[in-house]
Amino acid sequence: MSLKDALLPEFDQETASTRRVLERIPERGLSWKPHAKSMSFGHLAGHVAELPSWVVPTLTQESLDLNPPGGPAYKTPDFDTRQEILDLFDKNVAEARAALAQTSDEAFLVPWTLLSGGQAFFTMPRAAVMRGFVMNHLIHHRAQLTVYLRLNDLPVPSVYGPSADEPV
Helix, strand or coil: HHHHHHHHHHHHEEEEEEEHHCCCCCCCCCCCCCCCCCCCHHHHHHHHHHHHHHHHHHHCCCEECCCCCCCCCCCCCCCCHHHHHHHEEEEEEHHHHHHHHHHHHHHHCCCCEEECCCEEEEEEHHHHHHHHHHHHHHHHHHHHHHHHHHHHHCCCCCCCCCCCCCCC
């Protein structure tokens, strides 16, 4: 089995679950934060929506500099509506899935580096970046969103099995 054939079903499952969570974020209250040091509901949801966009540079470039010397720093876009967040997520998932489907096993083994200001945070094979930096990162922040939903007394969708709000 190829690496892409192993990753695609997981990608499809995780992004479908993530979309269900994003569909529940409140239209009003995007500025809500559970703590002063926390991201706002809208900023966190926007970050979750943008994470699939990291697949394309992971699979097609040798590195990504979040704060390139002499260039603009990477910034999560701001959103005014849930629909803007969902639209970005859907676009990014489609582009990411297409890139995953076209990636050879050899390309997954090529080292990839995350940088900031020209300084490397890490270098790993693209397959490891896909799992750790992209997929696990998405899952981590999706989980934070479910906590935000619960703290706002909003229904939490089923992700890996039943939730208190979706028992089946």
